[in-house]
Amino acid sequence: MKRVLRASRVLLPASSDYRDAPSSWRRDLIAGVTVGIVALPLALGFGMSSGAGASAGLVTAIVAGVIAAVFGGSNVQVSGPTGAMVVVLAPIVASHGMAAVALVSIMAGIIVVVAGAARLGRAVSFIPWPVIEGFTLGIAVIIFLQQVPALTSPVRHADAHNNVALVAIDSMLAADPTYLAWALGTVAIVAACMLALPRLHPGIPGSLVGVVAVTLLTLVLADPLAVIGALPATLPAPTVPSADWDTLAALTFPAVTVAALAAIESLLSARVAASMADTGPYDPDRELVGQGLASLGAGLFGGMPATGAIARTAVNVRSGARTRLAAITHAAVLLIVVVALAGPVGAIPLAALSGVLMVTAVRMVHVATARSILRSPRADAAAFVITALVTVSVDLIFAVAIGMAVAAVFALRALSRATGVHREAIRGEAQRGDERIAVVRVDGPLFFAAADRVLAEVTAIEGVSVVVLRMSQLELVDATGAHVLSEIVQQLERRGVTVLIKGVREGHVELFRTVGALGALRHQNHLFTDLPAAVAHARSHIARER
Numbered sequence: 391m392k393r394v395l396r397a398s399r400v401l402l403p404a405s406s407d408y409r410d411a412p413s414s415w416r417r418d419l420i421a422g423v424t425v426g427i428v429a430l431p432l433a434l435g436f437g438m439s440s441g442a443g444a445s446a447g448l449v450t451a452i453v454a455g456v457i458a459a460v461f462g463g464s465n466v467q468v469s470g471p472t473g474a475m476v477v478v479l480a481p482i483v484a485s486h487g488m489a490a491v492a493l494v495s496i497m498a499g500i501i502v503v504v505a506g507a508a509r510l511g512r513a514v515s516f517i518p519w520p521v522i523e524g525f526t527l528g529i530a531v532i533i534f535l536q537q538v539p540a541l542t543s544p545v546r547h548a549d550a551h552n553n554v555a556l557v558a559i560d561s562m563l564a565a566d567p568t569y570l571a572w573a574l575g576t577v578a579i580v581a582a583c584m585l586a587l588p589r590l591h592p593g594i595p596g597s598l599v600g601v602v603a604v605t606l607l608t609l610v611l612a613d614p615l616a617v618i619g620a621l622p623a624t625l626p627a628p629t630v631p632s633a634d635w636d637t638l639a640a641l642t643f644p645a646v647t648v649a650a651l652a653a654i655e656s657l658l659s660a661r662v663a664a665s666m667a668d669t670g671p672y673d674p675d676r677e678l679v680g681q682g683l684a685s686l687g688a689g690l691f692g693g694m695p696a697t698g699a700i701a702r703t704a705v706n707v708r709s710g711a712r713t714r715l716a717a718i719t720h721a722a723v724l725l726i727v728v729v730a731l732a733g734p735v736g737a738i739p740l741a742a743l744s745g746v747l748m749v750t751a752v753r754m755v756h757v758a759t760a761r762s763i764l765r766s767p768r769a770d771a772a773a774f775v776i777t778a779l780v781t782v783s784v785d786l787i788f789a790v791a792i793g794m795a796v797a798a799v800f801a802l803r804a805l806s807r808a809t810g811v812h813r814e815a816i817r818g819e820a821q822r823g824d825e826r827i828a829v830v831r832v833d834g835p836l837f838f839a840a841a842d843r844v845l846a847e848v849t850a851i852e853g854v855s856v857v858v859l860r861m862s863q864l865e866l867v868d869a870t871g872a873h874v875l876s877e878i879v880q881q882l883e884r885r886g887v888t889v890l891i892k893g894v895r896e897g898h899v900e901l902f903r904t905v906g907a908l909g910a911l912r913h914q915n916h917l918f919t920d921l922p923a924a925v926a927h928a929r930s931h932i933a934r935e936r
Contacts, residue, residue, distance in 0.1 A: 401506065401676045403460055407714055414712035421709035422719020425468055427595045428705050429455075429720060430727060432750065434618065434735070435743035436471035439536050441483035442491045442694050444618045444735075444743075447471045448728055449625060454684035454696030455721035459714045462680030463511070463673035464660040466711045468702040468720055469684055473533040473750065474655050475648070475695055478786055480536065482644045490641060493631040495695040497638075497645035499686030502653055502678050511674025514657040520763050520774040521793035522658065523756075527774075528781020528789060530754035537744035537751075538562060541573035544616040553783065569614050573741040576604050576615065580745030597746045604742040605734070615739040621732040625725070628690040647787045649682075652697045654790070656681040659698035666707045701750065769800030802839045809833070809840035811847040814860075816925055823932035828854040829925070833863030836871030845874045849881050855935060856928040857882055860921065862893030872898075872905040879910040888931050890916045892924040 411418065429451055437447020451470035458469035482490055505511075538558035542565035583600030608615055633641075660672045677698070685695040706716050727735065763774045777793030814829045828851050832844060851857060859878070879889045889911060894902060902908050908917060918924040 401673075401679045407465065409713075411713045411715055414710075415715060417710035418713050418715040419719050421706050421711035421716040423723055424593070424595070424709045425702050425706045425711075425716065425720040426723025426727075427598050429468070429470060429699075429702050430724060430735075431597045431601050431743060431746045432699075432702070433471055433724065434738065435747045436473060436476050437694070438540075438618070438740060438743055439533070439747060440471070440476040440479040440491070440694060442479065442488055445621050446491065446692060446694050448621070448724060449691050450688045450693035450696050452625065452721045452724045452728070453691045453693055454688040455724070456718055457687045458680045458684035458696065458698070459717035459721070460680070461676070461683050462656075462660075462698075462714075463675065463677030464663055464669075464698070464703075465672070465713055466663050466667075466669045466703060466707050466716065467656070467660050467672070467677070467698045468706045468717045469656070469681065469696045469698050470702065471694055472655060472697050472699050473747070473754070474529045474651055474786065475697055476536070477529055477532045478644075478648055478651055479694060482641075482648075486641065486644075489631065490637075490644075491694050492689045492692050493633055493637070494641050494645050494648055495685045495689030495693060496631065497641060498648035498652060498695050499682045499684070499689060501646060501649035502682030502685065504682075505649070505653055506675045506678030506680075506682060509675050510653075511657060511676075511678050514654055514661075514674070517654070517790065517794060518770075518773060518797045520766070520770040521777050521790060521797055523759055523763055524774040524777030524793055525781055525786065525790055526754055527760065527778040529786070530751040531778070531782050533754075534748055534751040537748050540616075540740050540744045541577065542566065542570050544569060544614060555782065566614075572613050572615055573744070576739055576741040577745035577748060579604050579607075580742050581749050584746070584749045597749070601738055601742045601746065604745075605738050608739055609737065613739075615741055618736050618738050618740065618743075621728070621736045623729060623732040625728065626692045628687075629692070630690065647785075648685075648695045650787050650790075652681055652685060652695055653678055655700075656698035659700040659703050662700055663703045663707055666704065669707065669712055701753075769797065769804070772800065773797040805835055805837075806839035806843070809835055809837075809844060811844055813851070817921075821929060823929065823935075826853075826855045826932050826935075827858065827925070827928045828856070829858045829860065829921075831860040831863060833865075835866035836864050836874070837866055837868040838870035841870045841874040844871075845878055845881075848878050854887060856888045856890065856931050858890045858892055858921075858924050858928055860892050861898070862895065864895065864898065867898050867901060869901065869905060872901045872907050875902065876905060876907040876910045879907065883910070883912055888912060888916070888928075890918060890924050890928060892918040892921055 433447040433451035434444045437444045454469050458467065479491060482494060532554050535554045535558040539561040542561040580600035583603065584596035587594040587596040587599055656677055657674050660677050664672045681697060688694060688696050764771050773793050773796045776796050777789050780789035780792045810833050812831045814831055816824050816827060816829055830848055836844060882889050891911065911917060
């Protein structure tokens with residue numbers, strides 16, 4: 391019981407989380423304000439792009455931002471709505487309506503909390519780097535294409551396709567030329583601000599300046615651009631969404647998908663943040679608990695699922711953040727916007743938010759990284775390309791699963807090639823009859839992917855009366871490999887060939903005995919610990935034959 395209490399205490403907030411606050415609070419406040427300014431257009435844009443609405447994006451950034459900062463496992467992680475989550479939520483909204491988003495957020499939050507309590511935080515380390523980069527590239531493409539319909543018409547029509555590329559093509563074919571021209575001009579202004587202003591000074595929030603500039607222009611010009619519309623001036627009261635068993639059953643798989651994505655993206659972001667600056671280690675299990683509670687809290691307030699946001703976390707670290715106070719300040723800045731600036735924010739053109747997200751999507755693609763992976767071994771390049779294609783054409787979580795499967799197949803193939811079967815000459819002075827003895831060394835891993843090849847190569851040896859199997863160089867052995875060893879012994883013995891086994895490692899003895907490999911030997915004395923004794927015994931068999 392004490393062990394359980396001690397383990398659970400590690401997953402909860404502690405005063406040590408703010409140990410550096412007395413010396414870093416000024417930098418934390420500045421970093422929090424900076425991130426809040428950067429996060430505002432992103433929260434609005436991701437909320438709109440998901441179909442849940444701009445207010446849902448703001449609520450999520452505020453509520454989830456505070457909860458994840460307090461309960462999460464990273465000192466500098468900034469959480470809120472992200473592009474990857476938008477990609478998953480958009481089809482959920484299309485299939486189940488906006489009301490399902492809050493319920494899915496609560497369900498996914500509970501799943502992520504359970505995963506953290508079950509200590510599954512290290513699982514993300516099993517995802518290969520090319521799969522992560524392919525996943526990121528696919529998300530960037532989807533985010534970019536999702537903005538196309540908002541640029542072609544002031545009215546969002548029902549999608550005739552589930553594929554985002556087909557929806558984008560249909561939108562362009564049915565585009566209103568006048569509206570498209572205004573929207574593209576808006577995107578161009580926002581993009582120019584985001585790309586050019588930070589070059590003048592890194593502290594200039596290009597996205598916010600671009601959005602404000604476009605909004606002011608639309609207020610003085612007669613334009614057809616659609617705007618965000620009215621936003622609530624306060625946070626909604628927390629409520630538990632109503633649901634029946636049929637609804638819960640229908641949303642179970644989407645909730646699991648959202649939970650998996652939230653866990654993966656949050657842990658990756660926290661790991662990146664830990665490598666950017668000396669802000670203390672992160673606890674992956676506590677991070678899952680914090681992110682789960684954040685999504686749960688956001689759902690209660692009518693928001694959407696949240697994850698750790700890599701881009702906003704990077705801004706936080708580069709702005710000098712050292713403690714959780716920075717992420718809490720970022721949420722407070724957004725809350726002030728909701729309370730004091732809801733009216734002006736509602737006048738922002740949707741095309742301006744699309745411009746922010748399009749530039750964000752382009753920035754997610756690192757050409758140098760993609761080039762280096764494509765020049766890597768074919769296995770890594772294949773995993774990268776396949777993951778990206780499946781992400782765009784099918785589903786994010788399915789893409790990660792496929793990418794990992796591809797990487798695993800190539801890894802098993804490479805591992806199986808490391809398994810070697812070598813016939814060695816008998817050391818020392820040759821004796822009469824030595825040609826009737828085969829000393830065979832099996833090295834590397836002996837497992838299911840290499841077992842059949844080892845069986846074929848060893849049993850193909852002919853013209854001998856004794857085979858000495860050297861097993862001391864074996865590294866990994868699974869049940870299939872041990873079973874194949876018993877088959878080798880049985881097949882050779884049936885042909886009248888005596889099999890001697892030398893050098894079984896201590897860690898393999900029990901497996902060989904359990905599977906029956908050692909029991910297949912003709913005599914228990916046919917198991918040796920050193921090679922000279924095995925060779926001498928083999929020569930005695932040859933002598934008896936003569």
